[in-house]
Amino acid sequence: MVALQQHFVLVHGAGHGAWCWYKPRHLLQNSGHKVSCIDLAGAGINLTDPNTIVSFHDYNQPLSHFMSCLPPNDKVVLVGHSAGGLSLTQALHEFTDKISVAIFLAAIMLPFGFPTEDTTDVVADVHHEMYYGRGPENPPTSLKLKEEFQREKLYHMSPVEDTILASMLLRPSPSMAFKTAKFPGGEKVINKVRRVYIKTMHDRMAKPGRQENMIRSWPPSEVMTIESDHSPFFSAPKELCSLILKASASI
Numbered sequence: 262m263v264a265l266q267q268h269f270v271l272v273h274g275a276g277h278g279a280w281c282w283y284k285p286r287h288l289l290q291n292s293g294h295k296v297s298c299i300d301l302a303g304a305g306i307n308l309t310d311p312n313t314i315v316s317f318h319d320y321n322q323p324l325s326h327f328m329s330c331l332p333p334n335d336k337v338v339l340v341g342h343s344a345g346g347l348s349l350t351q352a353l354h355e356f357t358d359k360i361s362v363a364i365f366l367a368a369i370m371l372p373f374g375f376p377t378e379d380t381t382d383v384v385a386d387v388h389h390e391m392y393y394g395r396g397p398e399n400p401p402t403s404l405k406l407k408e409e410f411q412r413e414k415l416y417h418m419s420p421v422e423d424t425i426l427a428s429m430l431l432r433p434s435p436s437m438a439f440k441t442a443k444f445p446g447g448e449k450v451i452n453k454v455r456r457v458y459i460k461t462m463h464d465r466m467a468k469p470g471r472q473e474n475m476i477r478s479w480p481p482s483e484v485m486t487i488e489s490d491h492s493p494f495f496s497a498p499k500e501l502c503s504l505i506l507k508a509s510a511s512i
Contacts, residue, residue: 267338267361267509268295272324274343274368275434276405278305281342281427284498285505292506297337299324301348303403303435312394312402314435317374317442321348328356336361338509341368343467343491344434347442350374353451354444360454364508366501367461367491370475372451374442388414392433403433414466419495427495456481457508459493459501466491483508 269289271282279298286296302320303311314320331337339360341349346368353363388410394402406414408428416424458481460472476484485504489497 265510266294268297268335269505269509270324270327270337270339271296271298272339272341272345272348273299273301273304274341274345275439276304276431277342277427278307278430278432280305280430281492282494285494285502288498288502289505292502297327299327301345302438304432305430310394311433311435312392314438315402315441317347317351317438320435320438321351324348324352325355328352328359331359335359338362338364338505340364340366340505342366342494343368344439346370347374347439350451351442351444353454354446357450357453362455362457362509364505365456365458365481366493367459367464367467367472369467370456370458370479370481372444372448372479373446374444375440376443390433400437402435402437404436405431405433415491416495417465418463418490418497419492423492423495457483457485459504459508460484460486461489461491461493462486463489464491 273279273281279300282298286298289296300307301323303309303314336359339349339352346365349363349365350371352360388407389404390407391401392403393399411428412424416427458476460469462469487493487497487500487504493501
C-alpha cells in the first residue's frame with residue numbers, strides 16, 4: 262500500500278523520447294504513483310522537425326507547457342536524463358514552487374546552463390551524423406549518434422532488444438537549440454528545490470569523472486550511484502526506480 266502518491270515527470274535526453282521510460286513508468290505506476298513522460302520538441306512522437314528548432318526555449322516548450330498547466334498547489338518530482346538535465350534546470354528557474362525534488366540522472370547539471378555557445382563537450386564528433394537544415398555552408402542544425410556507436414556509447418549493459426528498439430526510435434537532436442541553453446537568474450531561487458544526482462558508474466557517454474565535476478561545481482542535496490551504463494531505464498530499471506522512490510521519499 263502506497264503511503265503517499267507522488268507525481269513523477271520523466272524527461273528524456275538528446276535524441277530519445279518519452280518511449281525510453283517505458284520500464285520505469287510501468288514500475289512506478291505499479292507502485293501506485295502517477296507518471297508523466299514528456300516528448301520534448303522534435304523528439305518521440307512530437308511532430309516538430311528538429312532542424313527547425315533554433316532555441317532551447319522552443320525545444321523545452323512541451324515541458325514548460327506541462328508545468329504551467331499543473332493545478333496551483335500541485336508539485337511534481339522531476340527526473341531528467343542526460344541532456345534532460347538542462348530541461349530540469351530551466352524548470353527550476355521558471356517553476357520553482359511546482360517542483361518537490363529534481364533528480365538528475367547521468368544528467369547535465371549546470372545552474373545557469375552553458376556560459377557560452379561553445380557546447381563541444383556535448384555535441385558533435387566522429388560518432389555523430391550531422392544534418393544541415395540550413396544548407397552545408399551553415400552550421401549543422403541537428404545531429405544523431407550513428408547506429409554503429411549507439412550500443413557502445415549508450416546501452417552496453419542493456420538488453421540487446423532495447424538497443425534495437427532505440428535504433429528504430431532515436432531522432433536527431435537540435436544542436437542549434439542546445440547552444441542557447443542559458444538560464445539567467447538567482448541561485449537562491451533554484452537552490453530552494455531539493456536536488457538529487459544519480460551517477461551511472463559504468464557510463465561511456467557521460468563518464469563518471471565528468472559527472473563528478475558537475476556535482477562538485479553545483480553540489481546537490483544528495484548523490485546516489487547506480488551500477489549501470491548511460492541508460493539505466495533499460496539496463497537497471499528496478500534499481501533506478503528504487504533510487505527514484507528513495508529520493509522522493511526523503512523530501
